[in-house]
Every structure is written in C-alpha cells, then in structure tokens.
Amino acid sequence: MTSASADHLLRGLALDGTVKFVVADTTTINRRLREMHDAGPLGTMALGRVATAALMLAAGLKHKQQLGVQINGEGPLGEIYAIADPDGAVRATVTDPRADTGGLKLADGIGPGRLTIVRRLEEDAPAYRGVVALVDGGIGADIAEYLLSSEQIPSAVSVGERLGPEGVEAAGGFLVQALPDADPEALERLVKRIGRLPPLGDLLAGGLTPEGLLDRLFDGAQILARTDLSLTCPCTREHFARKLCTLGSAELARMTDELPETVLECHFCRSQYIFDREQMNALLYGARMYEQAN
Ligand SMILES: [Zn+2]
Known part of the structure; x- marks a missing residue:
C-alpha cells in the first residue's frame, strides 16, 4: 500500500561542508499513519515522530539497506517501531495506538525505557543494533543522545507535529550532524539558532517548506539529494x-x-x-x- 503525497526530504551539507543535514516534511505520512492505525493523539505523535526519525536516519544509507527505530517504554503506548529505507519508504506500528494518559505529553505515553536503532546493511544478513536509555521521551532528543553516545556524532534532532481538531495539521523533522572538522564556534552559533526556532510543527503548519527550514537553519545550504517519501508496507x-x-x-x-x-x-x-x-x-x-x- 503506497500513498501519494508531497512529503519529501532534503539532505546535504552546510557550514562549508562541515555539517550534514536532513530536513523532512512528513505531513501526509503522519495523517495516513493516524488513519491506518485509528490512533489517538499520543499514538499519532508516537507513530509520526518515529517514522520521521527513521526516514531521516535512513537517508544516507545505500539502496536496499534498511533502518529501524524501536522504542520500548513502560508507558501505555507499548512498543513503537518504524522501518525506513533510503528510497523514502517507511512503515510504523505501535502496540496501543489509542493509549491515553489524559495529557498530550508523548514522554508520558512512552514512559521510561530504551531506544534501539536497527541497521540492516544487507538483505538477509544479521542486523546491527545499538541501544540507549531514553533521556527525554519526545524522540528527537533521544535520537540525538543515541548518535552522540553510540556513534560519537554530535547532533541536533527535532521531530514534531501540530495536531488540530481535524488531526495532523503538519509534521516533519530535521537532523543536523557535525562532521569532525566542524568549527566549534560556528556550531555554537548553529545550536543557538536551533534553540531560537519556534516548535517545528508550528513552523510547518505556518506553511514553511523543508527548503524554507534550511534557510532558517543555515546561511547557504548545499542540497545534495531530494527524496520523495511514502508510507509503504511490503507485506503480502x-x-x-x-x-x-x-x-x-x-x-x-x-x-x-x-x-x-x-x-x-x-x-x-x-x-x-x-x-x-x-x-x-x-x-x-x-x-x-x-x-x-x-
Ligand atoms: Zn502490511
């Protein structure tokens, strides 16, 4: 099952090639995930954020490789799992899509737990797994913690959405990774810039495109690839x-x-x-x- 959408992802370099980025609009995928799983607000956030994170992390892989983002928490949502490939296909699931804590804080739905990144680099080959404890429960900061502690890559990761009475108004994410030769002062300025951004869901709901988001993050970004994204399940x-x-x-x-x-x-x-x-x-x-x- 594949849904047509305007969802897409851009990846490239900035700050004179010393920083890698991925920015993504996953609004349609988030909407379809909500419908497909008949998800409540927390379930929608969980599915959409994990799917967006998996798509961004898979963006640099080779054709036929796959990346999974798995969250196992003690909260009512249960396990959240998304699998993505570098061609822009993603699928996601959550144990209880209608879990309700009475609030809208995703971390409360997830509870204390762990994040596992699963990389399948060859078909039918064993997968590589990296596991970290959840530090935030909002997914973005948890992915950044994984990249820093497991892969020694200083990163900023944001995944988010804006939910309205009709469901998902907008959703997406960005991932910024410092390469070893990045200038610490330039990085500090970038971190400040990211810190001053309004919530990502609000920016996207206001009509900001991934291209526009790049302008908000960097003075001049070099886009290396654009990938259309789709919610796709290979089951037969x-x-x-x-x-x-x-x-x-x-x-x-x-x-x-x-x-x-x-x-x-x-x-x-x-x-x-x-x-x-x-x-x-x-x-x-x-x-x-x-x-x-x-
Ligand atoms: Zn299926």
Whole structure:
C-alpha cells in the first residue's frame, strides 16, 4: 500500500561542508499513519515522530539497506517501531495506538525505557543494533543522545507535529550532524539558532517548506539529494501464508478445525489476510509434505 503525497526530504551539507543535514516534511505520512492505525493523539505523535526519525536516519544509507527505530517504554503506548529505507519508504506500528494518559505529553505515553536503532546493511544478513536509555521521551532528543553516545556524532534532532481538531495539521523533522572538522564556534552559533526556532510543527503548519527550514537553519545550504517519501508496507498474502506454515501441521490442523476462517493482520499497515478452511487445508497439506520430507 503506497500513498501519494508531497512529503519529501532534503539532505546535504552546510557550514562549508562541515555539517550534514536532513530536513523532512512528513505531513501526509503522519495523517495516513493516524488513519491506518485509528490512533489517538499520543499514538499519532508516537507513530509520526518515529517514522520521521527513521526516514531521516535512513537517508544516507545505500539502496536496499534498511533502518529501524524501536522504542520500548513502560508507558501505555507499548512498543513503537518504524522501518525506513533510503528510497523514502517507511512503515510504523505501535502496540496501543489509542493509549491515553489524559495529557498530550508523548514522554508520558512512552514512559521510561530504551531506544534501539536497527541497521540492516544487507538483505538477509544479521542486523546491527545499538541501544540507549531514553533521556527525554519526545524522540528527537533521544535520537540525538543515541548518535552522540553510540556513534560519537554530535547532533541536533527535532521531530514534531501540530495536531488540530481535524488531526495532523503538519509534521516533519530535521537532523543536523557535525562532521569532525566542524568549527566549534560556528556550531555554537548553529545550536543557538536551533534553540531560537519556534516548535517545528508550528513552523510547518505556518506553511514553511523543508527548503524554507534550511534557510532558517543555515546561511547557504548545499542540497545534495531530494527524496520523495511514502508510507509503504511490503507485506503480502504469501508472506502470511508462509508464516502460517511455520506453525507446523499440528497447529494448522487445530486452527482449521476450530475456526471457520483464520484472520491475520499486518501490524504495520493493518491489512487483514483471511484464509478460509479450503485455503487452510491447502497450507496444511503443504506443511505435512514438508514435514515428511525433512
Ligand atoms: Zn502490511
């Protein structure tokens, strides 16, 4: 499932090539995530921010590589997880999209916990994982902490949205990373500039584009790439059929016996895959053949 949108991301260099940046407008992706997961305000913030962060962190990867941002907290939202690739595709899920704390502070919905960054650099190869404790719970500062403590890259990260009565008015993010030869004084000026920015969601809701955001951050930025972004899930019926088969013939037989149909739901896009008795029997037959052959 892919949604057309104007969402896009720019990446490039600034301050004479000593600072890397990514800026993104993810308004449509945030809106679609909210609809897809029937999310409340906290769920919408969680899904949108983690998706935006994953897209920005994946922006420098090579084709076919993937990056996941996973948050596991003790709060009512549960696990929040997004997977993105450098071609601008992202998908995201949260355990309880309708979690409600009575307030609008994302950190309260997440609670104390940890952030894991999962990098898959080759298809079917083991993933690299880096884990840090959450320091803020608003996602942006947590990602910056991860980049500093796990990868020794001083970074500023902001992900945010503005929610209105109709849902997501605007959403996006920026990521700024200092390269080793960056001038400390220039960085200090940049940090001050970032500190003076109004909340990102308000800026974007006011009509500011990623290009305009660059002008607010830097005096002259060199854009190296522009990537269109989309909410995309690669799930297929075949994938879920294989998953069913891995349960083994005994379990498949039990399910076929007890249920008129077996319904599986993709956690990421909430698509439902329905297998009736006839289809379950075909899978059961396949599973038995496989078990006899092994
Ligand atoms: Zn899916």
